[in-house]
Amino acid sequence: MFRRWIALLLPCSMLVAAGQPTTPAPSHIPTYTSDGRLLPPSDYREWFYLTSGLDMSYTPRVANSEGMSMFDNVFVAPEAYRAFLKTGTWPDKTMLVLESRGAESHISINKAGRSQGQDVMGVEVHLKDESRGGWAFYAFDNAVPAKMIPKEASCYSCHQQHAAVDTTFVQFYPTLLPIAMRMKTLSDSYLKEEVKDGK
């Protein structure tokens, strides 16, 4: 999911038109400008945390060819999380945020492994809005409202083909995957891939 988003959204983010900074959205409810751009979620660090990955990639190589190492942290709006706990899937208006941060070595007294740095390398949103055609991706450049990434982008087809629940990569959310398994909300395509992989 992480590296998928990154790998697919970095080129996609070239499509994000610049605009005037706007007051960030104050809540978990998606808020759009009059021309349909999504306001960046201002308070996602106070949402519920789902997981982190380090240098994940959906191609068999080191994620970042420039030798850069990154953590990806995923957050979800609390209302959507609580709905998932009850139903095993996502309600309308669900917002997932993928935050990318540099992975650092030898910070302070840390002598091995990686810690997270202060620089946010990217913020992307995966938003389910039935009134606007269902799930959509947005990539933010600082606090500027973002245009929806066009549905032809490969991120959509990849999530459709490989994501465990409702086009989201719940297979990487350790507290939610067991719920989806119990509630039998795993997608057919994901279940077929797991069988194929002998899992």
Place this chain on the structure above:
Amino acid sequence: MFRRWIALLLPCSMLVAAGQPTTPAPSHIPTYTSDGRLLPPSDYREWFYLTSGLDMSYTPRVANSEGMSMFDNVFVAPEAYRAFLKTGTWPDKTMLVLESRGAESHISINKAGRSQGQDVMGVEVHLKDESRGGWAFYAFDNAVPAKMIPKEASCYSCHQQHAAVDTTFVQFYPTLLPIAMRMKTLSDSYLKEEVKDGK
């Protein structure tokens, strides 16, 4: 912080006496049994997320000599987080939770890097409770209330000597370190180490 807690608390956790499972604490307020054991925080995954590390260690070696790779996720109770944003330090009753999870490779369509697994390898709490002598560590074995780790354990002296703010490793919390810097709440010992390291 992470690997520090792990490295120091794994031996310390040998001190945690077994006991009968108890209903987990329902809130962010520390709750003790009549014999002074801390109830495990049941809902910490719904607290505010601070950071994650991968295989961090405070000794110059691979963190886990058995070749095991682990993520550490840190959460803090929302009230304490909001107080820190205002003051640059922690109020009484602050609870920080360190959750350790296995780091997995080649899960689903991920071809590189690491993702987080479902198995929780450890849950530890760092709690500031002035009515009980200040900051204390607890290591939980499943949902069993935990005895305080004795103050003679090296985790205490290490946090005292190296932690950036009020014996906590804020140097690894990317959203809070800038606040502590601005509010000048960094510890003298941390500042001296940073100068010594030429930072």
